[in-house]
Amino acid sequence: PSANDPAYLRGLNTPQREAVLSSDGPVLVLAGAGTGKTAALTARLAHLIATRRAWPSEILAVTFTNKAAREMRERVGKIIGEAVEGMPWLGTFHSIGAKMLRRHAELVGLQSNFTIIDTDDQLRLLKQLIQAADIDDKRWPARQLAGCIDRWKNKGLNPHELDAAESELYANGRGQELYTAYQDRLKALNACDFGDLLLHMLTLLRTDRAVLEQYQQKFKYILVDEYQDTNSSQYLWLRLLAQARKNICCVGDDDQSIYSWRGAEVANILRFEKDFPGARIIRLEQNYRSTPHILGAASGLIASNSDRLGKTLWTEVDAGEKVRVLGVWDGPEEARRIGEELESLSRRGISLDRTAILVRAQFQTREFEDRFIAIGMPYRIIGGFRFYERAEIRDALAYLRVVNQPADDLAFERIFNTPKRGLGDKALEKVHRLARATGLPLSAAAFQILDSDELPARARTALTALMRGIARWRDLLSTMNPADLVRQILDESGYTQVLQAERSVEASGRLENLSELARAMEEYESLGDFLEHVSLVMDNEASAEEAKVTMMTIHGAKGLEFEHVFLAGWEEGVFPSQRALDEGGMASLEEERRLAYVAITRARASCTIVHAANRRIYGQWTSSIPSRFIGELPAEHVEEESSLTGGASLWRAGLSERDDPFAHLARDPERAARRGPGWQRAAQVPGGFNATPQRVAEARSSAISLGNAGRSDVAI
Ligand code: ATP
Ligand code: MG
Numbered sequence: 001p002s003a004n005d006p007a008y009l010r011g012l013n014t015p016q017r018e019a020v021l022s023s024d025g026p027v028l029v030l031a032g033a034g035t036g037k038t039a040a041l042t043a044r045l046a047h048l049i050a051t052r053r054a055w056p057s058e059i060l061a062v063t064f065t066n067k068a069a070r071e072m073r074e075r076v077g078k079i080i081g082e083a084v085e086g087m088p089w090l091g092t093f094h095s096i097g098a099k100m101l102r103r104h105a106e107l108v109g110l111q112s113n114f115t116i117i118d119t120d121d122q123l124r125l126l127k128q129l130i131q132a133a134d135i136d137d138k139r140w141p142a143r144q145l146a147g148c149i150d151r152w153k154n155k156g157l158n159p160h161e162l163d164a165a166e167s168e169l170y171a172n173g174r175g176q177e178l179y180t181a182y183q184d185r186l187k188a189l190n191a192c193d194f195g196d197l198l199l200h201m202l203t204l205l206r207t208d209r210a211v212l213e214q215y216q217q218k219f220k221y222i223l224v225d226e227y228q229d230t231n232s233s234q235y236l237w238l239r240l241l242a243q244a245r246k247n248i249c250c251v252g253d254d255d256q257s258i259y260s261w262r263g264a265e266v267a268n269i270l271r272f273e274k275d276f277p278g279a280r281i282i283r284l285e286q287n288y289r290s291t292p293h294i295l296g297a298a299s300g301l302i303a304s305n306s307d308r309l310g311k312t313l314w315t316e317v318d319a320g321e322k323v324r325v326l327g328v329w330d331g332p333e334e335a336r337r338i339g340e341e342l343e344s345l346s347r348r349g350i351s352l353d354r355t356a357i358l359v360r361a362q363f364q365t366r367e368f369e370d371r372f373i374a375i376g377m378p379y380r381i382i383g384g385f386r387f388y389e390r391a392e393i394r395d396a397l398a399y400l401r402v403v404n405q406p407a408d409d410l411a412f413e414r415i416f417n418t419p420k421r422g423l424g425d426k427a428l429e430k431v432h433r434l435a436r437a438t439g440l441p442l443s444a445a446a447f448q449i450l451d452s453d454e455l456p457a458r459a460r461t462a463l464t465a466l467m468r469g470i471a472r473w474r475d476l477l478s479t480m481n482p483a484d485l486v487r488q489i490l491d492e493s494g495y496t497q498v499l500q501a502e503r504s505v506e507a508s509g510r511l512e513n514l515s516e517l518a519r520a521m522e523e524y525e526s527l528g529d530f531l532e533h534v535s536l537v538m539d540n541e542a543s544a545e546e547a548k549v550t551m552m553t554i555h556g557a558k559g560l561e562f563e564h565v566f567l568a569g570w571e572e573g574v575f576p577s578q579r580a581l582d583e584g585g586m587a588s589l590e591e592e593r594r595l596a597y598v599a600i601t602r603a604r605a606s607c608t609i610v611h612a613a614n615r616r617i618y619g620q621w622t623s624s625i626p627s628r629f630i631g632e633l634p635a636e637h638v639e640e641e642s643s644l645t646g647g648a649s650l651w652r653a654g655l656s657e658r659d660d661p662f663a664h665l666a667r668d669p670e671r672a673a674r675r676g677p678g679w680q681r682a683a684q685v686p687g688g689f690n691a692t693p694q695r696v697a698e699a700r701s702s703a704i705s706l707g708n709a710g711r712s713d714v715a716i
Helices: 014-021 037-050 066-086 093-108 119-132 142-154 175-188 194-207 209-218 232-242 267-275 292-302 331-347 362-375 391-404 409-416 425-438 442-449 457-476 482-492 495-502 505-521 527-539 578-583 586-600 646-655 669-675 677-684 693-705
Strands: 027-031 059-063 090-092 221-224 248-252 280-284 323-330 355-359 379-381 549-553 562-567 603-617 620-623 638-642
Touching (some): 014 037, 014 280, 027 037, 027 267, 037 066, 037 248, 059 066, 059 093, 090 093, 093 209, 093 232, 119 175, 142 175, 142 194, 142 232, 232 267, 292 323, 292 603, 323 331, 331 355, 331 362, 331 603, 362 379, 362 505, 362 549, 391 409, 391 457, 391 482, 391 505, 391 527, 409 425, 409 442, 425 457, 482 495, 482 527, 505 527, 586 603
Parallel strands (some): 027 248, 027 280, 059 090, 355 562
Antiparallel strands (some): 603 620
């Protein structure tokens, strides 16, 4: 480094400088978390522009999210000033694909003002096509077809390019036929879906020399962040564009590949050297983000994966705190503890903006939201809605409101045809008219309209079923507890069934949210109390300027960093997720482990991992096994702390191993067998075991004998 270095080089280490300065030829930066990959890529972008190797409009720069694109634009802007304004090709694969496609729409049979349809439109369209093809959409739901089409597009396959095995994935080999019909229909509508944004361009680049050459000439340099999460279609697209000049620089980390469920292929990293012979491979090993203990814990954890390229990481940062593993009694205590920790950080002058709670699944934020509202802790949720604002939760709440309060017209409108039961706008209009004429609330008018012959037979049957349901649920209101009631409503209204039939990752997320809703309701005596609580929660919006703790999924946190990170719910069946465990296979477990690695490496100064000994599932207390990932953290980097005392710790001792609370039964079946049948079952059933009645009785009596009456009400 010399004193005349331009600003963007100052402070960069030697391999980072190499990544910035080696402007021509293929470059692959392969390095662990927090080693300054994104920083180097940004400096490289600045360098190319500052040294006039290319105009801003001649650089293609791909980031994983729009937020990342914005940040990169800002950072480059600080370095090169206004020139950054003219960077049209800095964005996500989707945004860049859309921009290109608008310019060449005619060549793929669209007009340049084509619409990009969302998931809802897509499903509606697919459903029509499925029915037109005389396929039973109960057996072969539209969602499933959407999933297949997504998969094919991620692989860069057009309908005629599907082989029999792919086509077999839907309706016994009718995948190709439906995919063809769908693409034709989209073209007729002058529309495309998200997958098309890339697929159409890819197809064009493959078949139209002139277009290909135009872009190969145009993009003098190509830069790609988070390269490990590109799918095949994105990879093929990049390869074509880079083929002529070969000035492509990709940065990534195979250990952070967490999107294989969306078609990402780590193998793209390995293919890079083959496709671009003579590629310069740069490894960054110095981590600038985290303390040695955080890094040591993360590295030790990821070492359990077999399928990896392997790398070393070191840091100059002083030792700092160990990663804290905190055992708590249950979900509410988890939220309470983390809330207390955040308050104490805040008292020490640390802005909440520098803190985050990361979860494996969206539903996990609910417990925190409830707690934080109660104590006035400001929070923001990124990459998702606040719990009670999610569509499925609003739907469920609408049912509850109608049952609780017959005059709630808004809620009634929402559930009228949700789930779809063939009650269209016309039927609703008729109910409205009657309501206006009689002065009755909508739901009362709906009862009345059944006595007339206003509705056509089909609508009448559907409405009769709905209104009978509502009458029955209202009767149950006084005798049944709210949590059971909502479960029954969701079942009887057909809501759960529709989601179950979808068999998609998204739908199971929604189902998880709904069971979380029921769980939340278990704490309330009456439906009215609960609904009041919800309206208070919904009303409570922290002000914009106020510092807030961030809550998000680990997937959403990729590439980000926070001073203090809390990782909640590290229990078997939550993380690793039950889905990953059910699928079995090493691959899904290794992806979960990479996710854990991403989670820990978001932290700069402190990382706290929390696991609860009990979770309430379907009204039953179930003891949880700490995540196997906790057991995989090297002991020298970890400090364990348990808040389980008195009756609780006895309870725990009865259920888990006193001297080794993180034992991994699943990996040691012999030991499990020696401990008895309950343990053996725990070993066989990943995700925990239900305590036997006898053990519960023991634990309960020990809790009582300690005078811990508060816990003696634990019901299983
Ligand atoms: P991830 O794998 O999580 O995406 P990354 O490799 O992209 O991480 P960056 O986000 O670029 O890492 O950098 C991590 C942190 O280290 C940032 O706060 C960044 O500003 C800082 N950093 C990067 N390079 C250096 C450097 N040479 N000197 C000091 N700090 C640096
Ligand atoms: Mg990065």
